[in-house]
Amino acid sequence: MNRSLIILIGALALGGAIFAGSFFAARHATVLCCENPNDDLSWLQNEFHLDAAELARIRTLHEGYLPQCGAICAQIAARKQELAALVGNSTNLTAAAQAKLAEIAALRQQCQSNMLQHFVAVSQAMPPAQGERYLAEMKRLTLESHEQMEQSMSPETSHEHHH
Amino acid sequence: MNTDDPQLSGLLRQARAVPDLPPRFAQQVWQRIEADEAAAAPTSWLDALASWILRPRFAVAGIALLLLSGILAGTMSGREISRHEAQQNYLASVAPHSAR
Numbered sequence: 001m002n003r004s005l006i007i008l009i010g011a012l013a014l015g016g017a018i019f020a021g022s023f024f025a026a027r028h029a030t031v032l033c034c035e036n037p038n039d040d041l042s043w044l045q046n047e048f049h050l051d052a053a054e055l056a057r058i059r060t061l062h063e064g065y066l067p068q069c070g071a072i073c074a075q076i077a078a079r080k081q082e083l084a085a086l087v088g089n090s091t092n093l094t095a096a097a098q099a100k101l102a103e104i105a106a107l108r109q110q111c112q113s114n115m116l117q118h119f120v121a122v123s124q125a126m127p128p129a130q131g132e133r134y135l136a137e138m139k140r141l142t143l144e145s146h147e148q149m150e151q152s153m154s155p156e157t158s159h160e161h162h163h
Numbered sequence: 164m165n166t167d168d169p170q171l172s173g174l175l176r177q178a179r180a181v182p183d184l185p186p187r188f189a190q191q192v193w194q195r196i197e198a199d200e201a202a203a204a205p206t207s208w209l210d211a212l213a214s215w216i217l218r219p220r221f222a223v224a225g226i227a228l229l230l231l232s233g234i235l236a237g238t239m240s241g242r243e244i245s246r247h248e249a250q251q252n253y254l255a256s257v258a259p260h261s262a263r
Binding site for chain 1: 207209210212213214216217225226229230231232233234235236237238240241242244245246248249250252253254256257258259
């Protein structure tokens with residue numbers, strides 16, 4: 001093979017290895033350095049530039065909200081188990097199973113309502129501009145993904161549903 | 164005859180004549196170097212590129228550039244990964260899947 005070609009291929013391989021090596025090393029180091037998995041609120045602090053006082057207010061709200069949320073989630077999990085037992089091997093949906101579904105839906109609605117109230121309370125504990133941005137971001141992350149799925153399945157938007 | 168006499172050896176060294184360089188000696192040397200380089204000039208673009216890459220100044224600059232750009236891109240990517248993971252941690256704590 002041509003000597004110049006070997007030099008070029010070798011230079012390209014060496015360059016690629018240098019770039020990849022420094023890229024992965026820097027990425028790994030940054031992830032290790034910036035990661036704070038023990039604090040749920042680290043994202044809020046960095047993303048919305050909160051000072052210590054604002055973060056302390058939000059932490060109080062957060063710690064007050066978590067037990068409420070956890071209690072409802074536990075109730076939902078228990079109702080789901082009951083529903084699974086009711087449905088069992090049955091081939092039709094009984095009235096009891098339907099009632100259980102309604103209970104689960106009501107609990108989910110309560111959970112969602114609490115969550116939105118918490119988002120509003122947290123947004124009010126932030127500077128106004130950041131609070132607005134936080135609320136929009138949380139709405140996008142929690143509600144809009146669900147809306148997109150519903151919209152994609154609705155007959156008006158879906159081209160696959162013809163009635 | 165004693166050839167190991169240090170005094171005689173010293174005198175002989177001092178007596179050795181150092182010829183003067185011909186006029187424009189340095190210029191002629193550079194002209195010959197340039198002529199040799201011109202004769203060995205790469206014949207194709209591939210040879211030209213290879214010889215360019217092998218120049219120490221270019222090689223060092225290239226390695227430094229690749230290292231810096233790799234570190235910069237890796238840091239940006241790492242920050243984005245950390246940010247996403249922190250966001251997911253927060254979201255998991257405040258918005259259970261049943262509420263989304």
